[in-house]
Amino acid sequence: MHALEAVDLHKTYGHGAGGVQALAGVSLTLSAGELVAVVGPSGCGKSTLLHLCGAMDRPTSGRVHVGEVALADLDDEALTQLRRERVGFVFQFFNLLPTLTLQENIALPLLLAGVEAAESERRARASAERVGIEHRRDHHPGAVSGGELQRAAVARALVHEPALVIADEPTGNLDSENGRLVLTLLTELTKQTGVAMLLATHDQAIAAAADRVVRMRDGLEVRDIDVTVDGAVAPSS
Secondary structure (H helix, E strand, C coil), rough: CEEEEEEEEEEECCCHHHHHEEEEEEEECCCCCEEEEECCCCCCHHHHHCCCCCHCCCCCEEEEEEECCHHHCCHHHHHHHHHHEEEEEEEEECCCCCCCCCHHHHHHHHHCCCCCCCHHHHHHHHHHCCCCCHHHCCHHHCCCCCCHHHHHHHHHHHHHCCCCEECCCEEEEEEHHHHHHHHHHHHHHHHHHCCEEEEEEEHHHHHHCCCCCEECCEEEEEEEEEECCCEEEECCC
16 A cells, blocks of 8 residues: 555646646655655646645545545545644745744644643654754754754654655755755655655755656646666656
């Protein structure tokens, strides 16, 4: 069973002649422990695809399964629960709450899911240690670097042990060195944890480090390519 399966996704915003088609029939699958990068020009539908796969929006047509769960079968409350329990999110602009410490930000998904405070704290500490920011846990977001903020965001995305992580331009707001460090972290954690990671990026280094690359244009999947061990890319069979 795939960690994620999306079949013939269409998404149109608005109605009638004024409607805008963001996706025009995109299909993809992800397996556990696989990192797939979605690349393409701005406006091609990358973020829309991620939102649908992460249960943040519903397609106009087509279907999405996260593991054995068909998202179309879930009401809004059940979708919220699925996001809390089975999906992690990493965003370009971190989306950390400025009034909370990094430790508290990392623990937040657990607390929202009803995990007891002591257990949430223990797991948040372990997640911070895994991404190398245990020495910053008591700092607020305004007191740490951009790279450390994104590491905290990654720790938050993984703290509840999701099956799927959605990452939208995770290095887009970082300098090249911090971007490289976050890229290394994402690829290592994908293999170590067995999570399936779907990310959108303009960063060619991320594309080269992915297991597969999905290229998009105008709401369509143009081609799906494998990444060879030397970082080059070749058409998928």
